[in-house]
Amino acid sequence: EAGVAQSPRYKIIEKRQSVAFWCNPISGHATLYWYQQILGQGPKLLIQFQNNGVVDDSQLPKDRFSAERLKGVDSTLKIQPAKLEDSAVYLCASSSPGVFTNTGELFFGEGSRLTVL
């Protein structure tokens, strides 16, 4: 079974530029999460989708971050304009709601590392 795919793995940009990250979850997983992991900190949830609807985006900085999951499968996270403090690893995770309720297991991709200069 293929895992969660993310791209690009690494990205370096100047501040005020824009960047987009892509995630393809495990086939059949209805729930998709984007987490931000700043160096030395734990992953912080940015946004959670259930199919193509947003369940929780309370910690998403909406003035510069946006995310979509138009067809309920893959997802894109965009940052525009980027700031220095956006340097982090952006993790995508997916789950099947019933499985998550029972086991708490999320399946993570390898992450996309962003460096803002």
Place this chain on the structure above:
Amino acid sequence: GDSVTQMEGPVTLSEEAFLTINCTYTATGYPSLFWYVQYPGEGLQLLLKATKADDKGSNKGFEATYRKETTSFHLEKGSVQVSDSAVYFCALRGMLTGGGNKLTFGTGTQLKVEL
């Protein structure tokens, strides 16, 4: 809100040493507790879990017991191996209300095991 506090790393041990990584939490009600592990170059993966007080989660020789009285979920292993070198994250899932179904993570503890 919900939060998780882990001991800071890195933790450096010799092979076959005993491991403890402390984790305490703050949450309302009865959360479920988890340990995730991130091996070098890989994504986070679930190591073990416990869903109610006094439950013991175990996997790959690792154990953790859900202690409600001390709000703790410490990770232990009796004899670590070099292959256990990774970053370990404690996490909780709060009460399953209509607000969503998500994990709150600690800051992670890096473990280095040397020969």
